Amino acid sequence: MKILTTNYISCAVKACKSTSLSFPLHFQDAVLVQEEVDFKPEFITNILPRIEWEALKITAVELGFTTLPAQKPEATEEAPLDPQVLKDLHTLLLETQVTEGKLVCANCKHVYNIHQGIANFLLPNHLALPLIMITNF
Amino acid sequence: MSRPEDTLPPDLFYNDVESHKYTTSSRIQSIQSSMTQRALQLLALNSPSMILDIGCGSGLSGEHLTSSGHIWVGMDISASMLAIALDRDAEGDLLLADMGQGVPFRPGTFDAAISISAIQWLCNADSSDVSASGRLSRFFDGLYSSLKRGGKAVLQFYPKNETQRTMITSAAIRSGFGAGLLEDDPDTKNKKLYLVLTVGAGRDEVVGDAVAGRDVTEVVKGLEGVDVIDERRKGGKSGKGKELKGSKSWILRKKEQNRNKGKSVKADSKYTGRKRRVAF
Numbered sequence: 001m002k003i004l005t006t007n008y009i010s011c012a013v014k015a016c017k018s019t020s021l022s023f024p025l026h027f028q029d030a031v032l033v034q035e036e037v038d039f040k041p042e043f044i045t046n047i048l049p050r051i052e053w054e055a056l057k058i059t060a061v062e063l064g065f066t067t068l069p070a071q072k073p074e075a076t077e078e079a080p081l082d083p084q085v086l087k088d089l090h091t092l093l094l095e096t097q098v099t100e101g102k103l104v105c106a107n108c109k110h111v112y113n114i115h116q117g118i119a120n121f122l123l124p125n126h127l128a129l130p131l132i133m134i135t136n137f
Numbered sequence: 138m139s140r141p142e143d144t145l146p147p148d149l150f151y152n153d154v155e156s157h158k159y160t161t162s163s164r165i166q167s168i169q170s171s172m173t174q175r176a177l178q179l180l181a182l183n184s185p186s187m188i189l190d191i192g193c194g195s196g197l198s199g200e201h202l203t204s205s206g207h208i209w210v211g212m213d214i215s216a217s218m219l220a221i222a223l224d225r226d227a228e229g230d231l232l233l234a235d236m237g238q239g240v241p242f243r244p245g246t247f248d249a250a251i252s253i254s255a256i257q258w259l260c261n262a263d264s265s266d267v268s269a270s271g272r273l274s275r276f277f278d279g280l281y282s283s284l285k286r287g288g289k290a291v292l293q294f295y296p297k298n299e300t301q302r303t304m305i306t307s308a309a310i311r312s313g314f315g316a317g318l319l320e321d322d323p324d325t326k327n328k329k330l331y332l333v334l335t336v337g338a339g340r341d342e343v344v345g346d347a348v349a350g351r352d353v354t355e356v357v358k359g360l361e362g363v364d365v366i367d368e369r370r371k372g373g374k375s376g377k378g379k380e381l382k383g384s385k386s387w388i389l390r391k392k393e394q395n396r397n398k399g400k401s402v403k404a405d406s407k408y409t410g411r412k413r414r415v416a417f
Contacts, residue, residue: 002208008243118233122235125264
């Protein structure tokens with residue numbers, strides 16, 4: 001699972017949707033691999049505005065990367081982003097992948113297991129459905 | 138041929154044997170790839186984008202996304218299918234998840250979403266505590282929020298009947314999407330149905346260098362061989378233009394009817410059906 005994807009995923013439990021604690025999910029016992037992916041600067045510039053930088057910083061620290069700049073690099077009309085910055089982001093977001101480990105929601109403490117790079121987001125029905133439907137019986 | 142949707146829930150139906158059969162069948166491969174190409178054409182993405190593949194299965198559709206230069210995240214409920222995707226070295230990230238439980242992503246993340254032959258499974262509720270309509274609305278609500286404004290989704294599906302087709306499209310509209318259906322090869326055995334959804338319809342938004350279209354008719358405008366059948370109600374005229382009894386058109390129609398029956402009818406003139414002046 002790419003680091004980029006973890007910046008997109010939030011807890012699937014219905015009750016967690018309303019709290020800000022459910023994002024980002026926190027890594028535990030993560031096993032990392034580097035896998036070569038074609039470098040496309042346009043892709044990085046395209047998705048950069050939609051990356052939650054604060055969440056990415058938390059994830060990066062949990063995985064042991066401390067070289068991330070404190071502020072999100074922003075492209076302006078006069079100064080497009082430095083290719084090296086894009087390349088670094090590419091390495092972190094797309095080429096760094098988690099193959100084994102756990103993702104934990106800070107709100108409900110639900111553990112999503114990652115096995116061979118696939119995270120298991122299947123929930124038992126009582127967690128996926130809104131509370132009202134269950135108490136209606 | 139019986140529909141797999143009628144036999145077993147998807148996570149049980151696509152076991153190791155079925156998943157292997159599905160992925161290695163050259164017929165399915167060619168159909169899937171042509172449908173994915175069609176969906177990409179409908180999405181009309183002009184820069185490398187982040188795409189969500191719903192019901193990615195063994196990554197047959199994902200291959201095309203990768204070769205078009207996009208990065209994708211796939212979700213599927215069948216572990217066997219995902220295992221095959223791993224064997225086939227699918228480039229995208231895979232997620233074992235049930236789309237009927239929602240789409241577990243932060244709002245406004247994906248540029249586009251694609252789904253090939255999957256969402257008809259939503260119409261089946263496999264246990265007593267879930268309903269088809271609940272699954273559909275959770276899925277479309279989740280999809281709507283996870284797409285960015287101006288994003289698009291193209292979902293190819295096989296509805297069992299007219300009821301399922303309306304059920305799916307109306308659920309999408311209820312979640313806020315601008316929706317339209319594209320039918321390839323209509324009235325043949327090979328007909329393919331694409332549900333084209335837009336987020337943030339209603340006004341043009343400049344996204345990158347592309348202008349997101351107002352609705353689906355704009356999406357298909359540039360495509361060849363597409364007839365637009367606009368079934369939306371036009372504003373203004375109410376009651377489907379039904380003519381009033383006693384109106385001029387009603388009188389003319391009745392006269393024509395009687396003329397056809399061979400009765401003697403006065404000739405039409407400029408005075409026919411004209412209002413009399415008010416006496417006072």
